[in-house]
Amino acid sequence: MTSPTHSALAPTKLADWLSLLETRHSKEIDMGLERVMKVKNALDLQYSCPVIMVAGTNGKGSTCAMLESIFIQAGYRVGLYSKPHFLDFNERARVNGVPLDDESFVKAFDVVEAARKEISLTYFEFTTLAICKLLADAPLDVVILEVGLGGRLDAVNVIDADVSIVTSVDIDHVDYLGDTREKIGFEKAGIFRQGKVAICSDPQAPQSLIDHALAIGADLRLFGRDFNYNGDKQQWNFGGREQRRNSLAYPSLRGANQLLNASAVLAALEALRDQLPVGAQEVRTGLVMVDLPGRFQVLPGRPTVVLDVAHNPHAAATLSQNLDNMGFHAYTYAIFGSMLDKDILGVIAHMAGKIDHWCLCDLPLPRAASSDQLLNYLHDANVTEDKDHSLHQFKSPEDAYMFAMSKAGENDRIVVFGSFLTVAGVMRARRNAQS
Structure with a gap:
């Protein structure tokens, strides 16, 4: 990434940048994409590799972690944007499982600062653009982007994904997303794109999500209709539209819903099998090796x-x-x-x-x-x-x-x-x- 001339007023350390961004914008959350889209265009932010976007009330982090682990096992260079972080901001952006260093973030923040001119951005919007730019400029084979809040109006949604996943739809963030699963489902379906694969692993996908996918002409793939799983105590099997994977190891992530998340992951692999082929052993190893702090x-x-x-x-x-x-x-x-x-x-x-x-x-x-x-x-x-x-x-x-x-x-x-x-x-x- 080419960094602009560093302003004498801009911070030179990551911690100082983050302190500035926490207080600069009038609102912590400011829904809408118009300001973010203007800065995205000014940055000429675009990807030359497949992009997978993941939204959902719960299960986003697990799904992203499994995707990352499997692609790494398959030998691909993988970029991941996830949030929030636990101890260090650097956790939010990884390449092949390794968080980026402070210097990389400072350079990216300088680039966004130069591009935004007079446009005010929230902490989340500014850092999202910086991380998306970092990943776009890196030599990567696939990028995984985790949505923060909702989908339709989330800053990540200025990026057009090749495959979009909605993991689950439930009541949360009612002040911003609505107070019913139908309202929230519509917001999350906002990450779907015309002609692109749209996956939902919620066993009871809201009708609003299905209707929106049909209205825009997305290639909708629903759990229970287009992909599914079965298994016993030792192993499990995945069945998609055109691809089956048998005798799979259980994900190392604990919890009752991890096979739903893993099924969405394998549905995404099926959708991208021509661009990013992944073998059976790489899937098995990736599921066994996946690690995600703070989820059971x-x-x-x-x-x-x-x-x-x-x-x-x-x-x-x-x-x-x-x-x-x-x-x-x-x-x-x-x-x-x-x-x-x-x-x-x-x-x-x-x-x-x-x-x-x-x-x-x-x-x-x-x-x-x-x-x-x-x-x-x-x-x-x-x-x-x-x-x-x-x-x-x-x-x-x-x-x-x-x-x-x-x-x-x-x-x-x-x-x-x-x-x-x-x-x-x-x-x-x-x-x-x-x-």
């Missing part, structure tokens, strides 16, 4: 610690099911922090019967729910204290984690969930303890 991630050691970014009822229901499948634990401690705009009562409804000791924490964002508010939600859900159940409040996930670790016995477990920030706080506490 069970850490080694005792007490058992589970990290899961579940932050809406759909994800909480899956987490609850996964906890049931873990086997016996004497007591379960929860470290729970959430954004205020989430369906907190809906999340609690799925988790209340699984938790003995709640450790409620504040999070470092103005739009986060306070531990006082979380306590009120638990009271509203009739969660009470007795000799075997307790409710505690903390100023941070780190403090809550240290408390839970001091109380939990060897046969207990600690479940960290509710927000990326909750999981990130515990990851930070563990890293600090090990350093």
